[in-house]
Amino acid sequence: MAIRALCHLPGDTVLRQKATRVPSIDGSIQQLIDDMVETMRQADGIGLAAPQVGVPLRVIVLQMPEEELMVIINPEIVKSDGEREVTEGCLSVPGYAGEIKRSVSVTVKGLNRQGKAIRIKATGLMAQALEHELDHLDGVLFIDHVKSRDKLYKVEAGTGPEEL
Numbered sequence: 001m002a003i004r005a006l007c008h009l010p011g012d013t014v015l016r017q018k019a020t021r022v023p024s025i026d027g028s029i030q031q032l033i034d035d036m037v038e039t040m041r042q043a044d045g046i047g048l049a050a051p052q053v054g055v056p057l058r059v060i061v062l063q064m065p066e067e068e069l070m071v072i073i074n075p076e077i078v079k080s081d082g083e084r085e086v087t088e089g090c091l092s093v094p095g096y097a098g099e100i101k102r103s104v105s106v107t108v109k110g111l112n113r114q115g116k117a118i119r120i121k122a123t124g125l126m127a128q129a130l131e132h133e134l135d136h137l138d139g140v141l142f143i144d145h146v147k148s149r150d151k152l153y154k155v156e157a158g159t160g161p162e163e164l
């Protein structure tokens, strides 16, 4: 495993690309997943999408507090319900947090790292994290959801919301 460099705004245009589907889960994808997990943990994040380490492929990892590590390849949101206001941060937009709206619950389908089809229903922070990471795969960042300038503010390292 290796820690990979995190991509940031501005400058890393891979963050604005639409990522492509993983055609086959080979050794390079397993390596990518291992490196993403290590990079996420080292950065104290609770989620990471492959474009954040410069790889425009549809792979996400999540490590929610008190939960098992989750890896989803080619994830898709199949259902979302409700709306709630959250404060959100992103490892690729360091130093900022924003107040945005996210769904209360989402259902996501995709493949696990063994290539098995999985379906996950999540609520609360996990639903927020899934929407955030799925956005990354389409080149969307949380700042795009901020509706007015006063809902985006600077935070000092370690004092903001969980980073995704």
Ligand code: NI
Pocket (backbone or CB within 6 Å): 089, 090, 091, 092, 132, 136, 163, 164
């Ligand atoms: Ni992010």
